[in-house]
Amino acid sequence: MSSKLKILVPVKRVIDYAIKPRINKTNTGIETKGVKFSINPFCDIALEESIRIKERNPDSVESIHAVSIGPTKAQDILRTALAKGADNSTLIDIGEDNIEPLQVAKILKQVVEKNQSNLVVLGKQAIDDDSNQTGQMLAGLLNWPQATNASKVELNEDEVYVTREIDGGEDTIKAKLPMIITVDLRLNEPRYASLPNIMKAKKKPLEKLKLKDFGIDSIDNRLEVVKVEEPPAREAGVKVSDVDELILKLKELKAI
Amino acid sequence: MIFKRFFSSSRLLKDSLVLVEGSQSQINPATFSTITAASKIGEPITALVLDPSLAESASKIEGVSKVLKTNGYDHYLAEDVTPLLTNLIKDKYNYFFTSGSTLGKSIIPRLGALLDVQPLSDITQVIDPKTFVRPIYAGNALATVKSKDNIILGSIRGSAFSPASTNQSPVSIEDIPKVESDSRTEFVSENLTKSERPELGSAKVVVAGGRGLQNKEMFDKLIEPLATKLNAAIGASRAAVDSGFCDNSLQVGQTGKIVAPELYFAIGISGAIQHLAGMKDSKVIVAINKDPEAPIFNIADIGLVGDLNEVLPELVEKI
Numbered sequence: 001m002s003s004k005l006k007i008l009v010p011v012k013r014v015i016d017y018a019i020k021p022r023i024n025k026t027n028t029g030i031e032t033k034g035v036k037f038s039i040n041p042f043c044d045i046a047l048e049e050s051i052r053i054k055e056r057n058p059d060s061v062e063s064i065h066a067v068s069i070g071p072t073k074a075q076d077i078l079r080t081a082l083a084k085g086a087d088n089s090t091l092i093d094i095g096e097d098n099i100e101p102l103q104v105a106k107i108l109k110q111v112v113e114k115n116q117s118n119l120v121v122l123g124k125q126a127i128d129d130d131s132n133q134t135g136q137m138l139a140g141l142l143n144w145p146q147a148t149n150a151s152k153v154e155l156n157e158d159e160v161y162v163t164r165e166i167d168g169g170e171d172t173i174k175a176k177l178p179m180i181i182t183v184d185l186r187l188n189e190p191r192y193a194s195l196p197n198i199m200k201a202k203k204k205p206l207e208k209l210k211l212k213d214f215g216i217d218s219i220d221n222r223l224e225v226v227k228v229e230e231p232p233a234r235e236a237g238v239k240v241s242d243v244d245e246l247i248l249k250l251k252e253l254k255a256i
Numbered sequence: 257m258i259f260k261r262f263f264s265s266s267r268l269l270k271d272s273l274v275l276v277e278g279s280q281s282q283i284n285p286a287t288f289s290t291i292t293a294a295s296k297i298g299e300p301i302t303a304l305v306l307d308p309s310l311a312e313s314a315s316k317i318e319g320v321s322k323v324l325k326t327n328g329y330d331h332y333l334a335e336d337v338t339p340l341l342t343n344l345i346k347d348k349y350n351y352f353f354t355s356g357s358t359l360g361k362s363i364i365p366r367l368g369a370l371l372d373v374q375p376l377s378d379i380t381q382v383i384d385p386k387t388f389v390r391p392i393y394a395g396n397a398l399a400t401v402k403s404k405d406n407i408i409l410g411s412i413r414g415s416a417f418s419p420a421s422t423n424q425s426p427v428s429i430e431d432i433p434k435v436e437s438d439s440r441t442e443f444v445s446e447n448l449t450k451s452e453r454p455e456l457g458s459a460k461v462v463v464a465g466g467r468g469l470q471n472k473e474m475f476d477k478l479i480e481p482l483a484t485k486l487n488a489a490i491g492a493s494r495a496a497v498d499s500g501f502c503d504n505s506l507q508v509g510q511t512g513k514i515v516a517p518e519l520y521f522a523i524g525i526s527g528a529i530q531h532l533a534g535m536k537d538s539k540v541i542v543a544i545n546k547d548p549e550a551p552i553f554n555i556a557d558i559g560l561v562g563d564l565n566e567v568l569p570e571l572v573e574k575i
Contacts, residue, residue: 020529021393026389101365102374127510129392131377133365138335145335145441148362162442165564166358167457169505171446173333179440185494185511186504226387226400234536237557239317242333243570246542249558250413254527255519255540256486 004062005155005177007050008117010108011043011066011081013074013155014128021128027227029098030128042123046183048190049087049153050121057155063087067103067111071096075206082201083193090207092214100221101129105137110214112142118178119160124149135182145175149184265435270298270385273344274320277332277359281309286355288317288414288419289349294353296318296382304344308542315426322427328434331446334362335439342370344436345407354371355356356514364409374400375409378514380416394510394533414457415516449503456506459489461519464508464535465492466500468524468545468564472562475501478568479523485572491515491535493525509534522566527552544568 015021018034024031039047047066054061066081066089068074078089092107110217112120125132147153147162151170154161163172165184193201211219240246251256272294277284294301300321303314306329324344329336329548330397341363352367354360356378368375381389381399387402388410437473456462463483469475475496483490490502508515510533520538525531527543527550535541536555543556544567551560560567 021396023397090330100374105369132361136365137369140366147337161401165504172444173441173443174444222404223401226402227336228397228399231398234555237559239559243567246558246560247574
């Protein structure tokens with residue numbers, strides 16, 4: 001490989017995937033008080049893949065840098081990322097404000113340029129806003145190749161082969177570095193951080209920055225949230241005791 | 257050929273461009289729903305086809321005012337398509353919509369970055385030309401959002417809009433040149449799952465299996481006959497896909513396909529929130545499970561607790 005890989009892994013702190021979110025009283029968002037937060041599952045897979053790329057090609061990876069844009073508490077997930085195998089990390093502390101993918105991508109572009117990253121591995125979507133946008137936007141801003149929904153990543157010199165999950169099956173594309181990869185669920189099974197590694201991670205670098213370090217005064221969200229509501233509830237159904245009754249009920253509902 | 261042009265300023269504000277997805281003369285069903293969503297904004301709607309074999313059918317879709325046709329975008333790579341779209345949309349269109357397919361989702365954000373616009377993913381409702389509803393948190397909440405951008409880019413959740421009909425007399429088709437890109441991305445190969453069944457995203461009936469099927473043999477043995485009998489598409493929970501019972505592309509849920517058929521059979525599926533996100537807008541939901549406590553029973557219209565090995569063959573025989 002002509003130049004060593006400097007991998008950037010953006011990670012997001014989100015409400016834990018197993019928790020059913022509750023809408024706040026003012027209907028403006030989701031209740032976050034006293035709720036368990038975790039690393040976004042897709043970001044965890046992106047981090048795992050980066051670590052595996054390094055383990056498979058120890059001589060060609062210079063570093064793995066984890067970055068998170070979010071509240072002060074997002075440093076918890078960066079510490080976990082360091083414990084799992086990231087070399088260094090950056091928290092861009094924006095407080096409790098919401099930030100949209102476009103703005104995140106603009107900040108990440110600056111991070112990429114500053115760190116001279118040549119491979120960015122992201123989750124395909126955050127499970128809170130479900131946008132599925134940030135990786136593609138970053139690729140657009142940098143004019144880099146993008147491989148979305150990766151289920152397999154293979155390095156070959158300075159070319160990367162990525163198999164993607166697409167509607168109806170899968171396809172494989174290849175691109176020359178630098179590039180952006182967003183990862184799908186089936187790419188890998190993320191590891192757990194061991195206790196000794198958690199202890200060691202406390203000594204690894206965690207840089208703390210603010211928006212003004214990126215020449216940004218305030219968050220420029222383009223979408224105004226008018227309201228957040230519960231989806232319409234389904235009416236209670238019936239339990240039937242056998243197949244005959246099931247068929248009868250289906251006919252009653254004109255479903256068959 | 258006469259080209260319809262729309263220069264009146266009142267209409268210019270609502271000019272929509274819709275990407276027609278599909279291949280080999282077959283337009284993807286989700287495109288018809290996307291055009292219905294665009295028609296809620298108003299007309300004119302221009303349909304863009306990147307595969308010339310789709311042009312004629314596209315010109316007959318109700319609501320489409322004009323078709324733009326071009327060539328040379330065989331695999332719809334976002335790196336190739338976005339320079340064309342940027343050129344087209346700038347100063348000419350205020351709206352650009354695709355379906356919420358993997359294709360639409362790979363293109364729209366990249367385009368958003370180039371146009372400096374924040375796109376909207378998976379729109380389920382058009383409130384007014386600037387205000388839209390979209391699900392967040394795996395469909396556990398619906399957000400109404402108002403865009404401050406001059407250009408609105410959105411992917412449309414197909415299951416939320418009825419498909420536009422295809423019986424209008426054909427409108428004009430205009431050839432436009434390919435726009436060269438400096439892309440470094442190359443298509444290598446693809447591996448599509450062949451199926452005689454209706455497409456999962458648009459099927460009227462879906463028979464889906466989960467972990468309760470225990471293995472691939474049982475999945476095939478119990479799910480397929482029912483699907484065949486009902487001319488249904490086959491779906492699966494993540495657990496079933498991860499355990500290798502069926503192909504990834506059949507996964508229904510937050511990270512797979514979102515479906516809203518007339519009838520959805522959840523067989524041996526517990527009903528995790530990620531799965532519900534993909535199917536809870538189905539009209540009638542039937543759950544068959546041996547565990548009476550399975551959360552799927554909370555949203556099922558008809559629930560049957562029983563041994564799948566006994567219940568399913570009986571159901572296939574009697575239905």
